Amino acid sequence: MxxxxxxxxxxxxxxIARPLSCETPxxxxxxxxxxxxxxxxxxxxxxxxxxxxxxxxxxxxxxxxxxxxxxxxxxxxxxxxxxxxxxxxxxxxxxxxxxxxxxxxxGEVFKDLNHEWNYKSAVFIGNESGKSYLRAAGITDFSDRENAVVITSLPGEDSLRETILKILSRPNAHLIVLNPDAYAPRIGSERVPVTGTYAYKLHLETGCRISYGGKxxxxxxxxxxxxxxxxxxxxxxxxxxxxxxxxxxxxxxxxxxxxxxxxxxxxxxxxxxxxxxxxxxxxxx
Ligand SMILES: [Mg+2]
The missing domain is CATH 3.40.50.1000 (HAD superfamily/HAD-like)
Structure with a gap:
């Protein structure tokens, strides 16, 4: 790693704060x-x-x-x-x-998490069809009204990064990561950094609150x-x-x-x- x-x-x-097992497999x-x-x-x-x-x-x-x-x-x-x-x-x-x-x-975990937060709006970074998880959790608009950003995959365009940074630099900004994987494997080539790494760096850069759903x-x-x-x-x-x-x-x-x-x-x-x-x-x- x-x-x-x-x-x-x-x-x-x-x-997670739970004692981990390191017995020999x-x-x-x-x-x-x-x-x-x-x-x-x-x-x-x-x-x-x-x-x-x-x-x-x-x-x-x-x-x-x-x-x-x-x-x-x-x-x-x-x-x-x-x-x-x-x-x-x-x-x-x-x-x-x-x-x-x-x-x-x-993606479905967002519904459970949002019971507590009760966001109605969130900026979404991911494939269009992934918005279904947010809609199921009560998100009715995908604007930056509530300073919540939900990420499930890397943004396709670099220009989006500036927009995200601006939102996450606001005082009560909240980044919600629905794919905590830091790296993804490739068959026959190098592993590549993915959403978990991208989000963690955004969190370090802006100091925003960060929450995770998924493994x-x-x-x-x-x-x-x-x-x-x-x-x-x-x-x-x-x-x-x-x-x-x-x-x-x-x-x-x-x-x-x-x-x-x-x-x-x-x-x-x-x-x-x-x-x-x-x-x-x-x-x-
Ligand atoms: Mg895997």
């Missing part, structure tokens, strides 16, 4: 997971597929195996930039067969857990320590990291030490 990525994920861990097979767990939470991007919808080798067969085994399956994603219906279509076009009810998007923060996990039959033994499978694994620990469920997806395996041990957390398992398919 880069120094800023460590700083960001450490700030998330502090925010053990390797686990897909078959063993099926024996030990009733419900599987999948991360999407970087775990099942990556940039340009490239499905990782083995991801589809693992998914189908859990389906055959009649496991409860959920997609727990920070990809809030798209409406859930659009996301569903996209993942299923890659060969998965999720239902809408099995998808839990960080690793608990609400998204709580919503997904509430959809399961009582007593389900649940495992989160993901590629990112600071979101999937930290989030699973914060939610009190076990976690399994797929090594080599988001970062070189050799770097992983150092990152685990820096963040002070480890998954329960490494996947060995």
């Amino acid at each position: 880069t120094p800023i990525e460590i700083e960001i994920y450490k700030s998330y861990a502090q925010n 053990v390797e686990i097979s897909v078959a063993k997971i099926a024996k030990r767990y009733d419900a599987i939470f999948f991360d999407a991007f970087g775990t099942l597929y990556a940039y340009q919808n490239k499905v990782y080798p083995g991801a589809l067969s693992m998914f189908r195996f859990f389906r055959e085994q009649k496991k409860q399956i959920r997609l727990i994603t920070n990809a809030a930039t798209k409406a859930k219906e659009e996301l569903l279509q996209e993942v299923n076009s890659m060969g998965f067969d999720f239902s809408l009810e099995e998808i839990f998007s960080s 690793p923060f608990p609400k998204l996990f709580q919503n997904a857990l509430a959809s399961l039959p009582a007593g389900s033994r649940t495992l989160m499978i993901g590629d990112t320590l600071g979101t999937d694994i930290l989030g699973a620990q914060a939610a009190g469920i076990d976690s399994c990291l797929i090594p080599g997806r988001n970062m070189e395996t050799a770097v992983l041990t150092r990152d685990e030490e820096l963040l002070g957390l480890r998954p329960n398992y490494y996947l060995n398919p």
Whole structure:
């Protein structure tokens, strides 16, 4: 991880304020997971597929195996930039067969968060269809009237940055981040900084209040857990320590990291030490 990525994920861990587990992980097979767990939470991007919808080798067969085994399956994603219906279509076009009810998007968490804030207006940075999450939370206009800015993906135009900076420099400005991911993986190339990093830098630059919805923060996990039959033994499978694994620990469920997806395996041990957390398992398919 880069120094800023460590700083960001450490700030998330502090925010969550729960003791983290750093026990040595053990390797686990897909078959063993099926024996030990009733419900599987999948991360999407970087775990099942990556940039340009490239499905990782083995991801589809693992998914189908859990389906055959009649496991409860959920997609727990920070990809809030798209409406859930659009996301569903996209993942299923890659060969998965999720239902809408099995998808839990960080976008939906805004509704829970906004119960407390009760914003009626917010500037939105993200794909047009992502506005559906804000409308569902009672946002009726997308102006800067209330100095709230909701971000789900990087702004397409540089000119927008000036506008955002101006709003966030106001005394009671509030930046709400619905995709806390600091970096995104690319197959066969460098990882790139994304929304979490962009928002954190805006927060440092302006001193604005910053709030997060999505992994690793608990609400998204709580919503997904509430959809399961009582007593389900649940495992989160993901590629990112600071979101999937930290989030699973914060939610009190076990976690399994797929090594080599988001970062070189050799770097992983150092990152685990820096963040002070480890998954329960490494996947060995
Ligand atoms: Mg991921």
